[in-house]
Amino acid sequence: MGEAPALFIDDVQRSFSKVFDLKLNDFDTAIVVGHKTYVIGGTGEPTSSGVRIFNKLTGEWVIPTILGTKPESLKGFSCVLLNEDRILIIKKNSKSNESVWFLEVDTQFIRDQKNKSETEVVAWSKGVIGNAEQPIVISGPSGVGKGTLINMLMKEFPMMFGFSVSHTTRAPREKEQNGVHYHFTKHNVMEEDITSGKFLEFAAVHGNLYGTSIEAVDVVADAGKRCILDIDVQGARSVRASSLEAIFVFVCPPSFEELEKRLRARGTETEEQIQKRLRNAKAELEQGQSSGLFDHILVNDDIKACYEQLKNILGISENINAAPIIANKVFDLPVDLSLSKTDEKILINCGTAEQNVVLDLSSMKGGAPARTRGLDMYGFDQ
Ligand SMILES: Nc1nc2c(ncn2[C@@H]2O[C@H](COP(=O)(O)OP(=O)(O)O)[C@@H](O)[C@H]2O)c(=O)[nH]1
Ligand SMILES: Nc1ncnc2c1ncn2[C@@H]1O[C@H](COP(=O)(O)OP(=O)(O)O)[C@@H](O)[C@H]1O
Numbered sequence: 001m002g003e004a005p006a007l008f009i010d011d012v013q014r015s016f017s018k019v020f021d022l023k024l025n026d027f028d029t030a031i032v033v034g035h036k037t038y039v040i041g042g043t044g045e046p047t048s049s050g051v052r053i054f055n056k057l058t059g060e061w062v063i064p065t066i067l068g069t070k071p072e073s074l075k076g077f078s079c080v081l082l083n084e085d086r087i088l089i090i091k092k093n094s095k096s097n098e099s100v101w102f103l104e105v106d107t108q109f110i111r112d113q114k115n116k117s118e119t120e121v122v123a124w125s126k127g128v129i130g131n132a133e134q135p136i137v138i139s140g141p142s143g144v145g146k147g148t149l150i151n152m153l154m155k156e157f158p159m160m161f162g163f164s165v166s167h168t169t170r171a172p173r174e175k176e177q178n179g180v181h182y183h184f185t186k187h188n189v190m191e192e193d194i195t196s197g198k199f200l201e202f203a204a205v206h207g208n209l210y211g212t213s214i215e216a217v218d219v220v221a222d223a224g225k226r227c228i229l230d231i232d233v234q235g236a237r238s239v240r241a242s243s244l245e246a247i248f249v250f251v252c253p254p255s256f257e258e259l260e261k262r263l264r265a266r267g268t269e270t271e272e273q274i275q276k277r278l279r280n281a282k283a284e285l286e287q288g289q290s291s292g293l294f295d296h297i298l299v300n301d302d303i304k305a306c307y308e309q310l311k312n313i314l315g316i317s318e319n320i321n322a323a324p325i326i327a328n329k330v331f332d333l334p335v336d337l338s339l340s341k342t343d344e345k346i347l348i349n350c351g352t353a354e355q356n357v358v359l360d361l362s363s364m365k366g367g368a369p370a371r372t373r374g375l376d377m378y379g380f381d382q
Contacts, residue, residue, distance in 0.1 A: 092336075
């Protein structure tokens with residue numbers, strides 16, 4: 001039966017709101033983090049899954065900036081504070097694959113955002129149940145073969161990898177499709193989206209704007225696939241500083257002359273664009289090889305050999321797709337659930353339902369502004 005639950009969360013919340021007389025609405029839930037009380041609203045209206053903060057020291061209410069993708073509705077939920085920095089929220093009367101959410105209140109991401117904006121900030125992150133394979137960031141100069149290597153991976157392991165489709169302001173090449181190779185967009189639209197917090201990272205590269213939207217990464221995580229990002233060195237640096245916890249691979253050419261040859265042979269750029277890309281390649285090669293930013297440096301001389309090395313780095317072999325994919329069991333969480341916490345496990349007490357459910361957070365990874373991955377959920381007989 002495991003260890004006894006250490007804490008019955010819902011009882012604590014009830015007694016707390018009585019003591020402080022916070023005048024909560026019917027669907028509001030309050031949770032204390034240090035001297036702040038976070039009131040999470042859940043009337044079910046689209047505008048109501050809001051958050052307000054009562055600061056006990058100043059006696060004031062603050063409406064924070066809310067980042068990340070919020071749950072569609074929060075009509076009925078239980079919550080528990082984790083590590084003093086995020087609130088785990090379990091939606092009642094829901095399917096387990098849609099039920100787990102985190103409201104980050106004091107993680108590194110939140111602290112960085114608070115420093116930037118000098119306001120209160122919180123961020124939503126949806127929990128994803130299942131294996132948390134690390135995303136892969138692939139960088140390298142234009143023409144080195146990043147796209148070729150990524151295509152080989154996606155073709156050989158279509159169930160395993162998903163490509164993070166970036167946004168760019170550059171014009172599409174002849175064979176490029178909008179939404180597949182890139183989301184082609186206008187400069188002012190992309191700038192607005194960056195300002196409103198939709199991007200995980202962005203950079204000006206070869207005279208255009210490129211960026212990874214939070215959604216691009218979330219779509220891949222939601223499909224249960226391992227995300228591949230093809231981004232430049234500046235973008236890799238931003239992702240390194242984010243919560244994505246990726247593996248960073250830098251691809252080099254065997255020589256500068258060979259890089260130039262490949263870039264020309266591809267035939268997708270004008271002479272002026274080729275010259276710009278070659279100039280930038282020098283700086284990129286220097287930074288990529290010397291910054292310590294990358295976990296692995298590959299030389300793409302022979303494409304087959306380079307691809308094998310990449311697969312080794314990712315710990316995959318030919319027969320991996322032959323292995324059956326075991327889907328995560330989906331539980332129906334009832335309306336009368338309550339939570340209790342023991343170490344890194346949350347027991348979801350399912351009231352009269354036959355089976356309780358355990359949410360195991362011990363391999364939790366990632367977090368706002370993207371998904372929180374690596375959660376495990378399994379049944380627990382009463
Ligand atoms: N920071 C960042 N760089 C990107 C992104 N998408 C693509 N890039 C990089 O932008 C550069 C130019 O890409 P592209 O125009 O497709 O040319 P290519 O590298 O020659 O195929 C490459 O170094 C890409 O890795 C992104 O979302 N963010
Ligand atoms: N190892 C290699 N040897 C020879 N040509 C290569 C090799 N790897 C890639 N190429 C070719 O070089 C060109 C640039 O590769 P691409 O994958 O488009 O680079 P990137 O995505 O890094 O800009 C393509 O025409 C591709 O077929």
